[in-house]
Amino acid sequence: MNILMIEDDPETAAYVAQSLREERHAVSLAKDGPEGLATARNGGWDIIIVDRLLPELDGVSVVRRLRAEGIEAPVLFLTALSGIDERVAGLNAGGDDYLAKPFALSELLARVQALGRRSRTTVTTVLRIADLEIDLIAHKVFRGGCAIDLQPREFQLLEYLMRYSDQVVTRAMLLENVWGLHFDPRTNVVETHISRLRAKLSRGDKPDLIQTVRGNGYRLRALA
Amino acid sequence: MGTASVPLPKIFRTSSFRLTLLYSGFFLFCCLVLFLVFYWAAADSMARQIDNSVASEIGEIKADAKTQDIDSLKSTVDLLAKTSADFSYLLQDRDGHRLAGNLPAMTPTLGISEQPNQMDPDEGKTLRGRGVRLPNDVFLFVALSTYQMHQMRQAMVKAFLWGMLVTLVLSLIGGTFMSLSILGRVEALSRASREIVDSDMKRRIPLRGSNDEFDHLVVSLNAMLDRITGLMDGIRQVSSDIAHDLRTPLTRLRQRVEVTLHREQDVFSLRLGYEKTLRDIDSILEIFDALLRISRLESTSPATQFQPVDLTEVLLTAVEVYMPITEEKHQILTEIVAPGLTVVGDRQLLLQLFANVIENALRHTPVMTEIQVRGLSTDDAIRVTVEDNGPGIPETQHDLVFRRFFRCDPARRGPGSGLGLSLVAAIAACHNCKVTLADTAPGLRVTFEFPRMTRT
Numbered sequence: 001m002n003i004l005m006i007e008d009d010p011e012t013a014a015y016v017a018q019s020l021r022e023e024r025h026a027v028s029l030a031k032d033g034p035e036g037l038a039t040a041r042n043g044g045w046d047i048i049i050v051d052r053l054l055p056e057l058d059g060v061s062v063v064r065r066l067r068a069e070g071i072e073a074p075v076l077f078l079t080a081l082s083g084i085d086e087r088v089a090g091l092n093a094g095g096d097d098y099l100a101k102p103f104a105l106s107e108l109l110a111r112v113q114a115l116g117r118r119s120r121t122t123v124t125t126v127l128r129i130a131d132l133e134i135d136l137i138a139h140k141v142f143r144g145g146c147a148i149d150l151q152p153r154e155f156q157l158l159e160y161l162m163r164y165s166d167q168v169v170t171r172a173m174l175l176e177n178v179w180g181l182h183f184d185p186r187t188n189v190v191e192t193h194i195s196r197l198r199a200k201l202s203r204g205d206k207p208d209l210i211q212t213v214r215g216n217g218y219r220l221r222a223l224a
Numbered sequence: 225m226g227t228a229s230v231p232l233p234k235i236f237r238t239s240s241f242r243l244t245l246l247y248s249g250f251f252l253f254c255c256l257v258l259f260l261v262f263y264w265a266a267a268d269s270m271a272r273q274i275d276n277s278v279a280s281e282i283g284e285i286k287a288d289a290k291t292q293d294i295d296s297l298k299s300t301v302d303l304l305a306k307t308s309a310d311f312s313y314l315l316q317d318r319d320g321h322r323l324a325g326n327l328p329a330m331t332p333t334l335g336i337s338e339q340p341n342q343m344d345p346d347e348g349k350t351l352r353g354r355g356v357r358l359p360n361d362v363f364l365f366v367a368l369s370t371y372q373m374h375q376m377r378q379a380m381v382k383a384f385l386w387g388m389l390v391t392l393v394l395s396l397i398g399g400t401f402m403s404l405s406i407l408g409r410v411e412a413l414s415r416a417s418r419e420i421v422d423s424d425m426k427r428r429i430p431l432r433g434s435n436d437e438f439d440h441l442v443v444s445l446n447a448m449l450d451r452i453t454g455l456m457d458g459i460r461q462v463s464s465d466i467a468h469d470l471r472t473p474l475t476r477l478r479q480r481v482e483v484t485l486h487r488e489q490d491v492f493s494l495r496l497g498y499e500k501t502l503r504d505i506d507s508i509l510e511i512f513d514a515l516l517r518i519s520r521l522e523s524t525s526p527a528t529q530f531q532p533v534d535l536t537e538v539l540l541t542a543v544e545v546y547m548p549i550t551e552e553k554h555q556i557l558t559e560i561v562a563p564g565l566t567v568v569g570d571r572q573l574l575l576q577l578f579a580n581v582i583e584n585a586l587r588h589t590p591v592m593t594e595i596q597v598r599g600l601s602t603d604d605a606i607r608v609t610v611e612d613n614g615p616g617i618p619e620t621q622h623d624l625v626f627r628r629f630f631r632c633d634p635a636r637r638g639p640g641s642g643l644g645l646s647l648v649a650a651i652a653a654c655h656n657c658k659v660t661l662a663d664t665a666p667g668l669r670v671t672f673e674f675p676r677m678t679r680t
Contacts, residue, residue, distance in 0.1 A: 104502075183579075215503075
């Protein structure tokens with residue numbers, strides 16, 4: 001993917017850029033608001049990563065202007081400010097996701113991946129991975145033709161995993177997108193919900209499709 | 225620590241001295257008014273006295289004139305002029321010729337008038353008299369010297385001026401003394417407070433016990449010092465708590481790194497060590513994050529961003545999130561939440577509040593404990609209770625649990641930072657929500673009372 005990163009701290013920028021490049025993304029860097037705005041206007045970006053606090057022109061203003069000019073590339077905000085109002089302000093300005101510093105690199109990579117996928121998502125009514133199939137309209141799940149009974153939240157969890165199948169989905173992403181929790185409960189809430197879902201999906205000795213990525217999150221794969 | 229201090233003003237620039245001066249000025253003005261009234265009344269009364277004497281003298285001559293002819297009248301007047309020590313007389317005919325008396329001829333003026341004294345033309349020695357027309361068409365003027373009256377007036381003015389001078393000097397002296405004494409007390413107060421700020425915040429400014437305005441000020445200053453020391457203690461407490469509570473995870477972190485570095489040789493063990501290290505760092509960052517959140521909630525008011533929030537949904541979500549965990553731990557989490565509960569607030573903050581409380585309950589209670597979340601609307605509040613039948617918290621600690629880093633277990637074993645309930649308290653406070661703890665023997669009930677949303 002073609003990624004533009006607007007970040008004033010050279011160390012963070014270099015470190016993130018290197019990791020993104022290792023994941024075979026093309027990364028361009030801009031070190032302040034005006035430069036970022038100018039580079040972003042060139043177009044062709046799949047994702048723009050913007051620091052909230054930038055010299056001269058802050059991140060929120062940059063994104064607001066980009067959106068006003070019709071540049072629709074998904075935006076991931078990075079910030080050292082981790083208040084709820086900051087998150088809301090960032091999303092209101094047209095940001096698509098929000099990550100508070102300090103963040104785990106794996107978290108950033110997972111979110112970049114998800115954002116890239118989101119921009120290409122087409123409207124579908126049925127998602128299919130291996131022998132697992134979910135009907136988004138009828139809210140039905142089938143594994144190898146057998147219906148599986150899921151509670152609404154379990155369905156949402158599975159739907160999210162399937163939408164972003166074959167990529168790492170972090171615990172924070174699940175908490176945010178499935179339960180709408182923008183904080184991390186200290187108890188292993190996600191693990192517990194995942195293990196229940198896992199149990200329901202692999203009933204009858206079927207192979208487990210949900211892979212645990214140590215320290216990062218989960219991945220739904222066709223081949224376990 | 226030095227305190228910036230404004231040097232004490234010169235005595236003449238103190239407000240008390242200025243006030244004294246102002247007051248003396250006003251007092252002197254009042255004296256002047258009083259004097260003028262008095263002076264006018266005295267002068268008027270003296271003039272009237274003269275007029276009365278003159279009038280009675282004229283009355284007598286007039287009575288004589290009725291029976292006497294002009295010649296005997298002339299001799300009467302001459303005789304009077306010669307014998308009388310006080311009065312002066314003039315009798316002149318229609319053509320202005322002097323007929324008798326000891327005054328020179330004058331333009332006949334009827335009624336009271338003052339005439340210069342020809343015989344003694346010194347200043348102030350005028351004559352005050354009355355002119356009348358007698359039968360036979362002669363003009364009679366009888367007068368008395370105003371000398372005494374004049375003297376009297378001068379004496380009065382002189383006495384008044386001296387009096388004024390003495391008053392002025394006295395008030396200046398008084399003002400100086402008053403200012404000095406007030407200045408002294410202000411100086412003492414400011415010295416005491418400067419000493420307290422510079423050296424010993426525990427000291428207080430002594431009261432004089434006179435219950436005057438200075439004592440009043442001292443009481444206020446001491447109250448202010450109490451508050452400041454309280455806040456300083458709080459900050460000191462929190463910082464030492466932070467230092468203390470970060471030591472444990474940091475020490476653990478250090479040990480882990482050390483062990484990994486020295487003991488582990490193969491890549492896999494090194495990786496594992498790194499992963500654990502990362503987790504330790506994350507937990508330290510979490511503590512910081514929680515601290516930051518609390519202090520932000522306490523210092524700024526997020527209420528401007530508040531909107532009506534579906535509290536029922538928040539409670540059900542919180543319960544649902546924790547349901548599988550309680551089932552795994554063989555605890556029972558139930559809810560009785562009325563539909564349609566709405567409060568003004570922030571959904572995320574409220575979610576976090578109830579998540580923390582439920583988490584706290586399931587973490588600190590044993591297997592088979594029942595935890596129940598209730599939400600209902602009463603006449604004056606929206607009430608949420610989270611109740612368990614676990615071991616509860618001793619009543620003596622009910623006030624302490626909301627403090628940062630407080631943990632019921634003094635050994636601080638087990639996970640947790642002791643910040644969960646502080647965050648709960650901070651979130652509740654910015655939602656105007658009253659939190660109370662109650663012992664349900666056995667167990668703990670946490671009650672939240674949100675103000676009812678006023679319909680607009």
